[in-house]
Amino acid sequence: MDIRDLTTEDLDDVLDLRKRSFGPLSADDREKWRKAVLPALGEGRYLGVFDGTRLAAAARLRRFTQWWHGKPQPMAGVAGVTVSPEDRGRGLGTRIMRAVIGRAVELGDAVSALYPATTAIYRGVGFEHAGAQHNVRLQAESLRGIRPSGQVKLRRMGPGDAAELMSVLHRVHGAARSSGPVSWDEDTWNVWLADEDDFLYLADDGYAIYRWKGDDIEVENLVAASPETLRALWSMVGSASTIAREVVASVAPDDPVLWLLPERTRERVQQVRWMFRVLDVAAAVERRGYPANAACEAVVTVDDPIRGGGTWRLDISGGSGTATPVEATGVTLSVNGFSALYAGIPTRTLRLAGLMSGHDGYDQALDAAFAAKPYMLDYF
Template identity: 60%
Template sequence: MEIRELTPDHLDAVLDNRTRAFGPLSASDAEAWRVMVTPMLPEGRYLGAFDGARLMGTARVNPYTQWWHGRPVSMGGVASVTVSPEDRGRGVGGRLMHAVIDRAAELGHAVSALYPATTPIYRSLGWEHAGAQYIATLPAEALRTLRGGADVKLRRMGPDDAPEVIAVLNRVYAATRASGPLVADERTWRGWLSEEDDFCYLADDGYVTYHWSGRDIQVDNLVAGSEATARALWSLVGTASSIVTSVRACVEPYDPVLWLLRERSKDEVAQTRWMFRVIDLPAAVAARGYPAGASIDAVVEVEDPQRPANSGLWRLRVEAGSGSAARLRSAAQHAAPRFTIGGLSALFAGVPTATLRRTGRLCGGSPDSDAALDTAFNCDPYMIDYF
């Protein structure tokens, strides 16, 4: 078995593998997929496992920025992980994901995230459950009545508005100290804004993209930096209430719309879980944001068999919203808490130390060190995009 970068000549075989893994695509969707992935090929973002000339499996590393407590971190979004049915159970997926970890590091990504079809293989290689994509079912009529944004100017948007959408996202995620949501590059956003079946509207501090799903509406993205813009965008979606009963929407865990609704007694929110991995420990800790009041100086030990550069003793410091990780040579003077790389990745994503201890991902240390780490890394991560 050999892991190689894919080229345009492989795309027919890749599409066949993808169809066998996830089901068939329409002709238009297959063409959109080719347009999306072709620019990634010369960047080395699409890997294949080969038996001679025969393609056995694939994995892609998408270029994203992921926000953590209001600061951007370079993130490799792992997607299109496939293994041909006749090659499953032969270690192809494991070899591919080992290569993905190395490639993500080579591409400069400090962290990685993925939506798993199955947990065990990814967990065995250091990814751990972190956050979710939250999908709420909302009454269309209740959205229609969310007036109050009359002074908010909305306009239709298309591919040329991609830079402005990215700028809006960056401003809102920084201001709200968001953790987890991603921002795609301009190339990707141009593709998303070219979807013929989507309706897209832009404001100065927010936007919405949505489409019809049967007789209901699916809101893919709605981001607002103010109450007025939130009301204007949600009420725009609700104007379809004469036909639509329900709106399914990707939302934040504490999305403002849940507090703007006049009546709320029971939430109908589904979750699609995503997993997370630290790729470059010192780079990830330095890029992440932290609560302004958190102050820690702690030593931790990390075990990362797939990426030994992350293994060993680290001195973690957090002060005034910024963090750093410096390697230490000896553990002689330290009773350091010991993390698996999955445990450290989960801590980074806000999973409490009490959970990590009771699942074997953290041992050693002291209650004081646990409390300090929980304070520094506390967050409630989410994504509104699926990839």
């Protein structure tokens, strides 16, 4: 078995693997998929395991920006992990995952995330559960009752608006000190913004992407930096209530729209879990944002069988952090545990789960520094 970069000549075989793993795609979806993956081929972000000339497994690294406490950094999104049915149970999933971890590091990514079809294989290579995509089901009529509080100019978006949309995302997530949300790269946004079945609207400080899904409305993305834009966008979605009965929306766990609803008693929320992995401890700590008033000095040993691990002194203050290699004793975490800590999982949880051990004098400071409510709006 050999691992090599995929080329355009391999795409039919990759589509066959996808069909056998996830079910068939429509002709339109296959064409959209081809357009979306072409940049990944040229960037060395699509790998395959070959048995001779036969493709046995594949995985892709998506090029994302991800925010942690409002600070953006590059993130490798692992997607399309597929193993041919006749090759399952032979360790190819683990093998391709080790290869994409190595490639992500070569490409300069310090963190990575994925949506798991199963936990075991990804936990085995250092990923750990961190956050979720929160999909809430709302009555369309309740959104219609949200009235705009000012004059907000909304315009329709198209493929030429990708750069402006990305600029809006940077402003919104920075101001909200968001943790977990991602932005696609500009090439991919241009593909998504060309979908004729989506309704795409842009304001100066927010945007919305939604569509019909059967008799309901599905909101994929809706973000806003100001109360006026927030109300204008949600009111527009709610204007479909004369036809649609319900709206299914991907939202933050404390999304402000939930506080604009006239009634809240029982809410139907589906959590689609995602997993996270730190690839480079020093770079990941330096690239992350932190609460401005949090201060932490801690010695942390990270056990990472794939990347080697080590011991670092973490110095976090004023919203920034560094990790310096040291020879000392402090707390010990598996790479799974450190990845979860990075994503805001409390030290108490990590200790009880067996992901953290050793000196507990740093726990309160670590909790304050890495505090977060991680979520994503996008599934990949």
